[in-house]
């Protein structure tokens with residue numbers, strides 16, 4: 001397991017699953033084949049499956065350890081959850097053992113932070129115990145952006161239990177009912193090294209988590225981007241974005257922020273090296289992988 005050191009903090013990625021998913025024509029409503037093909041040489045096979053052309057994606061969490069706290073950023077899909085997507089349905093992965101192998105047993109987690117409340121970012125918030133969903137991390141406070149929570153609470157009222165693939169009911173509400181949830185504004189600072197910033201668009205309350213110790217910085221960006229091609233074409237919002245234009249605007253802003261600050265960009269679904277540094281390139285950006 002790669003342990004990245006940033007000042008007095010460490011960062012580790014723990015993968016739940018990784019593999020080919022959607023074709024880019026389906027993923028990106030603004031897809032352009034010629035523009036995509038211009039980057040194929042470095043994307044195949046790590047980021048694009050040879051032959052099928054499907055986008056390769058990982059579902060992973062980030063463990064951040066500061067001198068004061070152990071923080072998990074995004075909690076993947078979880079085990080034994082009934083989902084429509086066959087690749088996400090009823091998983092049974094040794095995710096908690098993997099966390100433990102990284103020196104992060106469940107009881108050591110102080111904070112769980114979900115960048116947003118989509119199904120693949122909240123799953124391990126809970127686990128099944130005697131037929132009930134209980135918080136997986138018994139000593140953790142779960143920090144939810146108030147605006148994000150309010151949005152899904154409303155959606156749950158109007159759409160019923162199937163909202164977000166059922167994850168609001170089995171992975172978010174049980175945490176709230178157990179008294180473990182803290183609704184936060186984005187000026188909330190859970191640790192001296194961590195700050196939050198709003199990047200709405202993918203969902204109404206999507207946030208990025210920024211880690212900063214002196215001149216060493218990292219940005220945990222959740223799903224502001226799903227695939228590295230979006231670094232090069234920030235206007236390509238995904239079909240899963242709630243507001244295509246607002247998402248594109250936030251993506252460009254986040255990339256500008258990372259280029260400006262020199263932060264290590266740590267998205268939620270990039271496979272391979274998982275993280276990299278953003279550089280300006282003309283009217284757009286490029287990524288230098290942190291291998």
Ligand SMILES: [Zn+2]
Nearest residue numbers: 118120223268
């Ligand atoms: Zn996601």
